Amino acid sequence: GEDVEQSLFLSVREGDSSVINCTYTDSSSTYLYWYKQEPGAGLQLLTYIFSNMDMKQDQRLTVLLNKKDKHLSLRIADTQTGDSAIYFCAESYFPSTGGGNKLTFGTGTQLKVEL
């Protein structure tokens, strides 16, 4: 079955870049996602990348995908205190059973931004 792993914690100084890493095992994954969860809030989709892409950039966010090593990373440039949250990577294989797009999530990385 699928297994998605992340490191649990990351601490950075405000203004520095943050890099959050994720490894996955399902080579049939079609899409890979990054979600952000702030305290008491639901999950917010930040960005996604199709499995045949190597890189995607969206403002301060850069996603890198190494399909050979099954490694995904999220780089946040100029990290701000408002970026403090838990970040989840997720994978999906579409179409999954029944045609839906169920997501398999990683364990989450708690990002702490210090002044």
Next chain:
Amino acid sequence: GAGVSQSPSNKVTEKGKDVELRCDPISGHTALYWYRQSLGQGLEFLIYFQGNSAPDKSGLPSDRFSAERTGGSVSTLTIQRTQQEDSAVYLCASSLSPTGRATDTQYFGPGTRLTVL
């Protein structure tokens, strides 16, 4: 417009009782998902609805768990004879596509925190 809403936000119940958790998806969203977030298991898929039918129930952990969706809108997740290991945050998400296309964003609700004493 309104996002996905869930109620109650918090639920404390005694072991053995039944609970119902409600999800109101974004209006017009035909795909609806339930996930569970717990300390031991992380975030897990439970069930997927396409309209009122549930073609994928593969994540429901036991037959004590059931869910329904009516009118292509509101969904209810029911847990019978709750156990302490059911304690978790139950998250609902909806997306626009009737076929769950991969690029359709899943919008998540704030969740219901269930505590079983």
